[in-house]
Amino acid sequence: MQSLRNMFRSWSSDARLDGKTVIITGANTGIGKETAINLAKRGARIIMACRDTEKAEAALKEVKDASGNQDVVTSRLDLADSKSIREFAEKINKEEKQVNILINNAGVMVCPYGKTADGFEMQIGVNHMGHFLLTYLLLDLIKRSTPARIVNVSSMAHQWGTINLEDINSEKNYDKQKAYSQSKLANILFTHSLAKRLEGTGVTAYALHPGVVQTELWRHLNKPQQAAMWLAKPFTKTSAQGAQTSIFCAVAPELETESGKYYRSADFHLSPSKTVGCT
Numbered sequence: 235m236q237s238l239r240n241m242f243r244s245w246s247s248d249a250r251l252d253g254k255t256v257i258i259t260g261a262n263t264g265i266g267k268e269t270a271i272n273l274a275k276r277g278a279r280i281i282m283a284c285r286d287t288e289k290a291e292a293a294l295k296e297v298k299d300a301s302g303n304q305d306v307v308t309s310r311l312d313l314a315d316s317k318s319i320r321e322f323a324e325k326i327n328k329e330e331k332q333v334n335i336l337i338n339n340a341g342v343m344v345c346p347y348g349k350t351a352d353g354f355e356m357q358i359g360v361n362h363m364g365h366f367l368l369t370y371l372l373l374d375l376i377k378r379s380t381p382a383r384i385v386n387v388s389s390m391a392h393q394w395g396t397i398n399l400e401d402i403n404s405e406k407n408y409d410k411q412k413a414y415s416q417s418k419l420a421n422i423l424f425t426h427s428l429a430k431r432l433e434g435t436g437v438t439a440y441a442l443h444p445g446v447v448q449t450e451l452w453r454h455l456n457k458p459q460q461a462a463m464w465l466a467k468p469f470t471k472t473s474a475q476g477a478q479t480s481i482f483c484a485v486a487p488e489l490e491t492e493s494g495k496y497y498r499s500a501d502f503h504l505s506p507s508k509t510v511g512c513t
Contacts, residue, residue, distance in 0.1 A: 247482075247486060247487075249276065250276050250277050253277075254278045254335065255279045255281065255332050255334055255335075256278045256279065256281065256334065257333055257335070257372075258273075258281070258283065258337045259283045259284075259368070260339045260341065261282035261283065261290075261293065262289045262290045262292070263289065264473045265480060266337075267297065269339065270282055270301075272477060272481050273335075274297055274300075277303065281308075281309055282297070282306065282308045283308075283311035283340075284310065284311065285313070291308060309326075310322065311340075313368070314350040314359055315350065316351065317351070319367050319368050319371070322368070323371035326375065327372070327375055332375070333372055333375050333376050333382065334376075335382065336372060336382075337385045337484060338368070338386045338421075339387045340360070342361065344357075344410040347410070357413045357416070357417045358402060358417045358420065360417075361414075362420035365386065365424075366424060376437055377432075380437060381436050383484060383489075384438070384439040385440050385484055386421045386424060386425050387444060388418045388496065389414075389418040389443055390443045391411075394411075394412075394415045395412070395415030395417075395419030395420075397416060397423070402416075425439045425494060425496070429493040430494065432493070438493035439494060440495060440496075440497060441495070442482075443496070443498040444479050444499070445475070445476050445479070445498070478499060482497065
């Protein structure tokens with residue numbers, strides 16, 4: 235069991251975020267909530283952007299109690315609805331003087347076919363389109379808050395993804411695994427594009443794979459897949475362990491001069507991997 239403990243050893247740093255403002259989407263559960271707790275402990279002002287306000291309020295108390303930081307708030311954000319995204323961004327731009335770190339963490343995985351309020355297939359719509367719009371609407375404020383970081387939570391599933399421009403919304407043929415992989419590849423391509431466009435601005439962008447994490451995202455797996463995940467549970471990560479790569483990308487001082495890269499948790503350390511499919 236020693237090797238397993240080493241495999242999931244937490245990355246640690248005493249970096250502080252006092253005076254910084256952090257937005258985390260999907261912060262009411264899973265790695266989003268654990269990321270919020272960790273960054274709150276570092277002294278940051280945390281804005282938990284969540285769709286379910288009832289769950290968000292319960293999580294808010296957990297984050298405050300666990301971190302000892304009372305400068306934590308919730309704000310409603312439904313990434314499946316551009317109206318909600320615009321309302322959230324308008325509120326942030328009006329009320330917040332800065333956004334130093336934006337963590338695009340929320341997502342859906344291998345869900346039954348559905349569409350967002352704007353007509354996008356749910357996985358590409360929430361995992362990519364929603365975060366794309368949110369980032370665009372907050373970008374001027376982020377630029378005024380430099381040094382600043384944008385962190386996009388992707389997945390190793392990007393390796394099996396292709397961007398199907400002929401059927402981006404999977405209307406002709408829906409394979410939920412392929413649709414998920416497409417959305418995660420889009421996260422990485424978006425990160426690479428952001429890095430190029432933001433060169434010289436003081437804003438850096440990162441994509442990451444958190445590992446195979448025990449989260450609510452498993453709920454849409456079919457019974458054989460759920461059985462396989464249950465058998466693999468000893469080799470998977472808790473939400474706290476899965477949050478480490480997000481935290482690393484958000485605070486590691488050594489990344490200040492890096493941008494556009496994809497990070498994953500390796501066996502004994504965190505290491506950068508080259509962005510795929512881009513020149």
